[in-house]
Amino acid sequence: MNLNDIAIAIENMEYVYQPHDVKAVRGITFSIQKGEFVGIIGQNGAGKTTLLKNILGLLIPTSGRILVNGVDTRDVTVAEQATQVGFVLQNPDQQLFAQTVVEEIAFGPRNMGLSEDEIHERVEEAISLTKLDMFRDSFPPALPKGDRAKVVIASVLAMRPEILILDEPTTGQDYKGCHQIMQIARGLHEKGRTILVVTHHMALVSEYTERTIALCQGEILLDDATDVVFSQPTILLQTQVTPPQITQLAMALPRELELPTAALTVTQLGDPILQSARERERLKKA
Numbered sequence: 001m002n003l004n005d006i007a008i009a010i011e012n013m014e015y016v017y018q019p020h021d022v023k024a025v026r027g028i029t030f031s032i033q034k035g036e037f038v039g040i041i042g043q044n045g046a047g048k049t050t051l052l053k054n055i056l057g058l059l060i061p062t063s064g065r066i067l068v069n070g071v072d073t074r075d076v077t078v079a080e081q082a083t084q085v086g087f088v089l090q091n092p093d094q095q096l097f098a099q100t101v102v103e104e105i106a107f108g109p110r111n112m113g114l115s116e117d118e119i120h121e122r123v124e125e126a127i128s129l130t131k132l133d134m135f136r137d138s139f140p141p142a143l144p145k146g147d148r149a150k151v152v153i154a155s156v157l158a159m160r161p162e163i164l165i166l167d168e169p170t171t172g173q174d175y176k177g178c179h180q181i182m183q184i185a186r187g188l189h190e191k192g193r194t195i196l197v198v199t200h201h202m203a204l205v206s207e208y209t210e211r212t213i214a215l216c217q218g219e220i221l222l223d224d225a226t227d228v229v230f231s232q233p234t235i236l237l238q239t240q241v242t243p244p245q246i247t248q249l250a251m252a253l254p255r256e257l258e259l260p261t262a263a264l265t266v267t268q269l270g271d272p273i274l275q276s277a278r279e280r281e282r283l284k285k286a
């Protein structure tokens, strides 16, 4: 593996919250290649947010280390890192401070010292991607929760970061909003960006990510291709995760039907079922 292809490398990392000595994550070792789309799952308190905050440099590992694009998070400031790593925190309200949506989105690019033309272009692109046009002059804190999250996402997109880290970005979103956000992430992934998303929506993990890391009580329980992770329901139960219903159905169907056992989406299971039904129909007629 070429070291230049690694976006995030975590080496035997542990984080302990003081003063009560809460060991939130421990023994964490993994790396994420540039351009991967990774889901992080696990029950409440499993350590997902703590892990992300360590990657962002908002927290510094108690032991072990984290390299982002080859640089130890101890050696850069959070502000320096923010130009490469965009993040949406679990509570996006902590990230809102401007008077209007446009000003909120323009803040990052302006801070990067870009020209007014470039700032304008990036703001318009971010507004269009997040479909926030009707709110451009609104006061961000006054928007509904789902739209507040979108404003934060837009302000991160305007920085055009190489790595995008989202901590439960779909909380408070309706069905359409969830998919809009995941589609934005997919669009960036297709442009080669690295995406890390924490969510409790297993259907979103299965539909959008390529790889899934399941955390359990601060440790890695599973780290594999998403279909491989979801085909281990008994292990996932240790961290209170159940695979999407479609995956459960695929696994429950009799083997002799010769259908995919690790289906992640309705299409992945539905298409072969339709195909086999049509084939049976054809044979009946023949």
Ligand SMILES: Nc1ncnc2c1ncn2[C@@H]1O[C@H](COP(=O)(O)OP(=O)(O)OP(=O)(O)O)[C@@H](O)[C@H]1O
Pocket: 017, 018, 022, 023, 024, 042, 043, 044, 045, 046, 047, 048, 049, 050, 051, 090
């Ligand atoms: N500021 C803090 N001080 C002390 N302990 C903390 C702090 N923040 C989190 N913890 C503890 O660290 C552990 C991991 O918490 P973390 O927030 O990382 O979990 P999580 O997987 O993000 O959970 P959730 O799904 O609820 O967001 C939990 O036991 C939690 O109580």
Ligand SMILES: [Mg+2]
Pocket: 048, 049, 050, 090, 167
């Ligand atoms: Mg969390």
